[in-house]
Amino acid sequence: MEKVTIKDIARMCNVSIATVSRALNNSNKGVGQKTKDHILTVIKELNYSPSGIARGMVNGNTGLIGLVLPDIRNPFFAELARGVEDYCTKTHYNCLLCNTDSKPEKEQAYISFFQKRMVSGVIFTAQNSKVRNENLYGFKKSHIPFCLVEYYCNALSDVPAVYFKNKKGARLIVELLIKNNHKNIAFIGGPSSTQNAIDRFEGYKEALAFHNIPFNKKLTIAADYSYVGGYNAIKALFARNISFTAVFTANDLMGYGAMEYIHKKGKKIPDDYSLVGFDNISFPAVFQPVITSVEIPAYRFGKLAAKKVIHCIEKKEVIPLIDVIEPVIVDKGSIKKI
Amino acid sequence: MEKVTIKDIARMCNVSIATVSRALNNSNKGVGQKTKDHILTVIKELNYSPSGIARGMVNGNTGLIGLVLPDIRNPFFAELARGVEDYCTKTHYNCLLCNTDSKPEKEQAYISFFQKRMVSGVIFTAQNSKVRNENLYGFKKSHIPFCLVEYYCNALSDVPAVYFKNKKGARLIVELLIKNNHKNIAFIGGPSSTQNAIDRFEGYKEALAFHNIPFNKKLTIAADYSYVGGYNAIKALFARNISFTAVFTANDLMGYGAMEYIHKKGKKIPDDYSLVGFDNISFPAVFQPVITSVEIPAYRFGKLAAKKVIHCIEKKEVIPLIDVIEPVIVDKGSIKKI
DNA sequence: GTGAAAGCGCTAACAT
DNA sequence: ATGTTAGCGCTTTCAC
Numbered sequence A, B: 001m002e003k004v005t006i007k008d009i010a011r012m013c014n015v016s017i018a019t020v021s022r023a024l025n026n027s028n029k030g031v032g033q034k035t036k037d038h039i040l041t042v043i044k045e046l047n048y049s050p051s052g053i054a055r056g057m058v059n060g061n062t063g064l065i066g067l068v069l070p071d072i073r074n075p076f077f078a079e080l081a082r083g084v085e086d087y088c089t090k091t092h093y094n095c096l097l098c099n100t101d102s103k104p105e106k107e108q109a110y111i112s113f114f115q116k117r118m119v120s121g122v123i124f125t126a127q128n129s130k131v132r133n134e135n136l137y138g139f140k141k142s143h144i145p146f147c148l149v150e151y152y153c154n155a156l157s158d159v160p161a162v163y164f165k166n167k168k169g170a171r172l173i174v175e176l177l178i179k180n181n182h183k184n185i186a187f188i189g190g191p192s193s194t195q196n197a198i199d200r201f202e203g204y205k206e207a208l209a210f211h212n213i214p215f216n217k218k219l220t221i222a223a224d225y226s227y228v229g230g231y232n233a234i235k236a237l238f239a240r241n242i243s244f245t246a247v248f249t250a251n252d253l254m255g256y257g258a259m260e261y262i263h264k265k266g267k268k269i270p271d272d273y274s275l276v277g278f279d280n281i282s283f284p285a286v287f288q289p290v291i292t293s294v295e296i297p298a299y300r301f302g303k304l305a306a307k308k309v310i311h312c313i314e315k316k317e318v319i320p321l322i323d324v325i326e327p328v329i330v331d332k333g334s335i336k337k338i
Numbered sequence C: 001g002t003g004a005a006a007g008c009g010c011t012a013a014c015a016t
Numbered sequence D: 001a002t003g004t005t006a007g008c009g010c011t012t013t014c015a016c
Helices: A005-014 A017-024 A033-045 A051-059 A075-090 A103-119 A130-140 A168-177 A195-209 A226-241 A252-264 A298-315 B006-013 B017-024 B033-045 B052-059 B073-088 B104-118 B130-140 B165-180 B196-211 B227-239 B253-264 B297-316
Strands: A064-069 A094-099 A121-125 A146-149 A161-164 A185-189 A221-223 A245-247 A274-276 A293-295 A323-325 A328-330 B064-069 B092-100 B121-126 B146-149 B161-164 B185-189 B220-222 B248-250 B274-276 B294-296 B321-323 B328-330
Touching: A005 A017, A005 A033, A005 B274, A033 B294, A051 A130, A051 B017, A051 B052, A051 B104, A051 B297, A064 A075, A064 A103, A064 A298, A064 A323, A075 A094, A075 B092, A094 A103, A094 B073, A103 A130, A103 A328, A121 A298, A130 A146, A146 A274, A146 A298, A161 A298, A168 A185, A168 A245, A168 A274, A168 A293, A168 A328, A185 A195, A185 A226, A185 B073, A195 A221, A221 B274, A245 A252, A252 A274, A252 B297, A298 A323, A298 B073, B006 B033, B017 B033, B064 B073, B064 B104, B064 B297, B073 B092, B073 B121, B092 B104, B104 B130, B121 B297, B130 B146, B146 B297, B161 B297, B165 B185, B165 B196, B165 B248, B165 B274, B165 B294, B165 B328, B185 B196, B185 B227, B196 B220, B220 B227, B248 B253, B253 B274, B297 B321
Parallel strands: A064 A094, A064 A121, A121 A146, A146 A161, A161 A323, A185 A221, A185 A245, A245 A274, B064 B092, B064 B121, B121 B146, B146 B161, B161 B321, B185 B220, B185 B248, B248 B274
Antiparallel strands: A094 B092, A293 A328, B294 B328
């Protein structure tokens, strides 16, 4: 079976390719019902399907969305990707997977690829940084619609984006500790170069201030959002010889790392220490130690981002619409009332 | 900044577009070094990048690989996807994410999309079934190179594929139980409609036979590869009032489900029951109960599959090369010597 | 209602 | 070494 083109259909129907094209794009104008029906029948018979690439060539829309993220193996991004893909499929778009391992070179390589006009739009996820700001600023010049996900940059404030209320989320979960009578609350933060780490730290401080609990810098430490980082951070806190009854880690992964060290010390959660995190990652139910956390609806993130880009593509206008997602606390019992 | 095309470059360099094209594709033949250098300089200045879609139009290769899988949120497929993407990137291909939720309609929708010739090749993952066989057989007619991953179908034996030695893996892990003096080994299998479930069951029986342990059908039960399925299956086995000292679940997820029930009964692993699984899924170290398992190198799967499709695309030949991956046992201490 | 023809941006014969 | 030209498969004026 050779590949059948619009020409073949035209020949078999004794019409011009223009007429076939009209029938195909069911513009009810410009083609008689009879001819149209006949053409459609022949198309079905020959199992003809118009070349998307030729179409893209003509109208400059390939129907492809580039999805840039650090690593699809991270469950958060997998969930986000599903949100993107589900919305894309519904609107007849398709989704290009672009793992960057958070490396600016890889990101730039993808950006260059996008500029070859293979994609109609782009969704971009990364921690903000100076070099990224510049890369993205360069990309803007290509006039391909794109949407930022949790990426903070003032110079890109006219780009559609989806954000999470990190500060509020942190404040809420720390307040939950306070409501359970905790006052000495340790904080293990993310890398201070990233905006969401800063915001979560702010939220922590805000909650303390609001409840008239003095901020103690000795109770805080910055780590790198990794499992091992959390493990080492809590170890360092203990070495400081300060007392605390609860720990707030700026993400769950560090939380689980901290938990491992706490267990190693022969202590228990929540009996000896209360522990709360951020992200609300989940595991099969048999794994018992779980952390009360701030849920970030990754799927919704992806869906909203996709919606935005596709809107920009179709309406051919780039309104800098910003969505801000509200945090939700998920209580999993890792807080003890004292 | 308007989008700059090959014409603009040609005009600015006072050459024809053909010359620009030659300079671009660094065919050192057909263009003088001087002109070439000049053209390349202008290209850089204008930040020109040739349209991939126009190129695809001409030479019929879009450089896109469709990756069809059930759900990217499943860590196994995320790992596989990384294998695919890393190899693709290295060879200047890009990877289209296609989640199907194992629904034939979704698969078929993607297959139809592929037939629009937007992709140069396809990697297809799914459990075999009659309707899929037919869909794939239909897809073969479009002459787009594709590679099957753990998909069993005799009628597609001339299609490149990557397989795993399921039977051998099952045999090895059951033999490990036997070496630890277990004789009454329960088996919780996958859905009997799928080839890998059948193969793992075969491996189990083979190991018993080889060690002269009589096969007892009462010790075996089929489930659905899900967490809850494993939970219910072990419950059903206990209800049969037969005795066993070890359990082999045909995948880890069922294994963890079974573990939950065993814990609920107040029993421990491996003290009261030894437990082994398949897939070797992993979690942060703080989660203590882990299952000795057969590792399936998902990343390698993806990499090999990508290598195969891309080979077919570039060489324009479809050699039905089959890769078969060897199993590796990962001991995590869930077996007790008795 | 339908056809002819231009053109989307590029590559590859074929000329010169 | 470089230019000219014919497509690739489609959409979209512009005629008729």
